[in-house]
Amino acid sequence: MxxxxxxxxxxxxxxxxxxxxxxxxxxxxxxxxxxxxxxxxxxxxxxxxxxxxxxxxxxxxxxxxxxxxxxxxxxxxxxxxxxxxxxxxxxxxxxxxxxxxxxxxxxxxxxxxxxxxxxxxxxxxxxxxxxxxxxxxxxxxxxxxxxxxxxxxxxxxxxxxxxxxxxxxxxxxxxxxxxxxxxxxxxxxxxxxxxxxxxxxxxxxxxxxxxxxxxxxxxKGNQSSATYKLTQKKAHDMSISISSLWELSKKQNLESKVCHRLKDNTFVAFSILMYAIVNDIDEQKIRLEIIHYLKQLIPDLHFKHGFKQRIIDFMYHYMPHTYIFIRLAYKMLSRLLK
CATH class of the missing domain: 3.90.550.10 (Spore Coat Polysaccharide Biosynthesis Protein SpsA; Chain A)
Known part of the structure; x- marks a missing residue:
């Protein structure tokens, strides 16, 4: 022992x-x-x-x-x-x-x-x-x-x-x-x-x-199970988690690597959420409600400082088999966050 x-x-x-x-x-x-x-x-x-x-x-x-x-x-x-x-x-x-x-x-x-x-x-x-x-x-x-x-x-x-x-x-x-x-x-x-x-x-x-x-x-559970699908409640909850990362990033030195990584992680989570909304939520009204809710949580969400490319590179590294949905998610968030 x-x-x-x-x-x-x-x-x-x-x-x-x-x-x-x-x-x-x-x-x-x-x-x-x-x-x-x-x-x-x-x-x-x-x-x-x-x-x-x-x-x-x-x-x-x-x-x-x-x-x-x-x-x-x-x-x-x-x-x-x-x-x-x-x-x-x-x-x-x-x-x-x-x-x-x-x-x-x-x-x-x-x-x-x-x-x-x-x-x-x-x-x-x-x-x-x-x-x-x-x-x-x-x-x-x-x-x-x-x-x-x-x-x-x-x-x-x-x-x-x-x-x-x-x-x-x-x-x-x-x-x-x-x-x-x-x-x-x-x-x-x-x-x-x-x-x-x-x-x-x-x-x-x-x-x-x-x-x-x-x-x-x-x-590992049954990944095709309905319990794994995104619901409005889960979407709102993930929005809160995303918002918490965003707030943590704002407390860091804005030019620090840690700040950039937190923002990258925020956008990675956001892109995943956007993709899930497209795939799992059929009603456009609910989709827009979720987006509106997220915009209230993170009113200054934007894509300055080359975030777009860093997100794509970052997600490509961690999620090589799902690269195509990064593009889809980005198109969605660019359109809905105007």
Missing amino acids: TKFFNTNKIGLSIIIPVYNVENYIHTCIESAYNQDLDDNLFELIIINDGTKDNSMDVISDIVNQHNNITIINQQNQGLSIARNNGIAKASGEYIIFLDSDDLLLRNSLPELLNLALSSEADLVVADYQEKNNEEIENDSYIVPEIISIKEKTGKQILLEDLNPRKCYVWRTLYKREFLIKENIQFIPGIFFEDIPFTHNCLLNANKCLITNQILYIYR
Whole structure:
């Protein structure tokens, strides 16, 4: 077993919001205990977000086997408030977020937690794999033969490593003291809450470690499912996330690379939203309502300083198979934002 620093304290709080996941929650929680960690080194904080299925019955059976599980019951208020309540309740030196239909890679936490505790980094950013149900059941995971660890500032990660389409909060160990000091929380009541949270963390983190070690297994859903299609609510929520990035950019030195990257990420998200509106929302009236809403949130949205070409280059780098929709999205936003 890995030797840990500060073993007289709880090293890690694992925050798991729960809503209608009775088919996955057992595997999820089981993965947290398949870590070669003593129960006194970590705690599970499970937030019952008003689940309507048998998820809590499954959890009750597990609670009886362990003494390091805390359950918070709340009315259905969404993922952001559930996570915020988890942060407020946490007592671990570090925090990770685990979605209740995903899982942690077996024995991935000991080394990462030790790395975090020994370095006192604000963030430890790890890697992840996307797997379907069959691959998860067969334990078909590929781990890197050579583990790399680099120390960077949060702004360096923002500039050099962050894919704006993959601002996943569950791939990172967060120093709890850092989140509290910087008052970083999730925006309540919206989808796409990971985007502003991740950018806020990176802008404020002085010491980060980034590694290719696999921490997390993301369970791929049915991408053709109606739940993945854009709704008016999701469009409004993404508009709020986009607006938050825009406001963050305005707080930076206007000529700095960080400012330009934040604006680039804003326009990347905006282009994705425009494309989704074209594909998923049929009613022109609703389309225009969303555009009007976004224009109110970001009244000074424009394309000065060569943004257009930078967006195209940036998205081409991260999304090479969807280059054509960049052009479509740009034509839309140029027409609708007049």
